[in-house]
Amino acid sequence: MDAIFTSGIFMSFFIALLLFTKRNKALTDRILAVWVVFIGLHLLSYYLYHLGFWEMYPHMVGITAPFPLIHGPMLYLYTLYSLRNDTKLRMVDYWHFAPFLLGYLSMFEFFFFYSAEEKRLVDHGEVDDFALSTTIMLIGFIVSGLSYSILAYRLTWKHKRKIDDNFSYEEGINLDWLRYCIYGIGIIFFTATIIIILREGLGVQFSFNADFIFYTLIILFIFYIGYFGIRHQDIFAHNTDVIKNNPSLQEKYKKSGLREEALQLGHRRLLEFMSSQKPFLDPKLTLSGLANALEMSPNQLSQIINQQEAVNFHDFVNRFRVDEFIRRAMQNDNFSLLAHALDSGFNSKSSFNSIFKKHKGMTPSQFLKSGRMGGN
Incomplete structure (x- = not known):
């Protein structure tokens, strides 16, 4: 398991480095680079927790707790701007990150006013000061993940209709690779939702660390992105310009x-x-x-x-x-x-x-x- 986590963390930051240093970067490159950095930090944080670092350094407790709220918006924006000519995000796009920021705001007191011992007690579940906040973030994670996966898929479906309405071929302009990414993220969110409902809602006690399932899927997704980036340059390129100005004609x-x-x-x-x-x-x-x-x-x-x-x-x-x-x-x-x-x-x-x-x-x-x- 250690090898899987370390390789997943390394791959996350390696892909981000490739994207940040890429020449003629498109907006989608920057979005994906930031996204995989967050994924890498999320994996790193959990791996340190698994190794017992949170016990040794209690001030690390909860530092990435709101991170699950950012993956849905990043998936949606990456999909959206794969279909647009924009070179920067619109102001309205930043509202997608409001739940992520509110998650940190709700933990402001915990981060800055709790002692190391108090944070350790919270981590052990002996103090439930943030039980409500944690529950809200869990529900937000489920709703955000599934909703944004559906919204992203609808964008690719509309794109497919545009292709079928305007072109007799699909090579170089389809987004099959992006649909596969959405399927992968959807499976990750769905699996996490099942685990959360069983463990937190129904009180099921797993005989193993169920979190490993969720994080292993994330690591596999990272390897998929890395493989796709090498084998299919489409995932790191803006190859859909040809259909930007050809709207669907059916209406x-x-x-x-x-x-x-x-x-x-x-x-x-x-x-x-x-x-x-x-x-x-x-x-x-x-x-x-x-x-x-x-x-x-x-x-x-x-x-x-x-x-x-x-x-x-x-x-x-x-x-x-x-x-x-x-x-x-x-x-x-x-x-x-x-x-x-x-x-x-x-x-x-x-x-x-x-x-x-x-x-x-x-x-x-x-x-x-x-x-x-x-x-x-």
């Missing part, structure tokens, strides 16, 4: 004023253009690019696709790519499936496989095998 097209006749005419033009010109062969095809080729506005094209095809732009374009792949693969089996996929407009093997299975319900090889057998 706007409802007020566009296009009548049924115009929708049907535009739909026929769209299908003819897709069949004759095959713009979907461009792996980087976007809604605005296709709209320009058709000499209509992106808003109108989005309305036509959504109302006439009942799908978003991403699914509409990739349906043509799937059909093109099938046509090419059935006519010529001298090339690999990946070669046919790339020639059909897909730009990676992973996206091709997932999109094909979504549209056809089976893998490309399974589909072609069943098709050829059926043809025989």
Whole structure:
């Protein structure tokens, strides 16, 4: 356990150092750097407590007690500014840290007016002067952690809808890595909530130190961030600028004023253009690019696709790519499936496989095998 804690603490400060010294830092880099510093201090404080330092130096008691209240806001702000162009926090963002600061304010008397012996008695539970304050912070931790995890996930979900409305690809602009981070933090908060309810609410006595579960998950999360930062630079880069100025169009097209006749005419033009010109062969095809080729506005094209095809732009374009792949693969089996996929407009093997299975319900090889057998 000592090795796990020391490596987790080291990794926290190491990642923070990399982010603070990074050239051309984005706001998200600074937010993440500050966040992992707090995580490192939180781990260090608990590790010192585990080693008995609080018993030897009672003035360390409770020094990081409000820290759990900062993780939710940091997750939310990191997610929020992964989707914005801002270079600094807005004034309203600082209000997210009010519970964290109030936690320290509630402990002001304890920090500055209690003697070492009194702090030791509080730590041992022999004095319950701060029982109410501790309970409020525990409840605040549960509410904050779960609420901010949900809010952060909603931001990535809205981002996913923007991508599907405006792009025929996801590579380089999706936030799957961030969703995984949110899942991880959500699991940590949920686990801590269960432990707190069982131990503090129902009086369950664990035969082991249940806190180790919570802190071990935090350490694993830190290693995940470190691994992702090395393997996928997206987590430390501002790669979402391409969609910043492309809002979701699903609400706007409802007020566009296009009548049924115009929708049907535009739909026929769209299908003819897709069949004759095959713009979907461009792996980087976007809604605005296709709209320009058709000499209509992106808003109108989005309305036509959504109302006439009942799908978003991403699914509409990739349906043509799937059909093109099938046509090419059935006519010529001298090339690999990946070669046919790339020639059909897909730009990676992973996206091709997932999109094909979504549209056809089976893998490309399974589909072609069943098709050829059926043809025989």
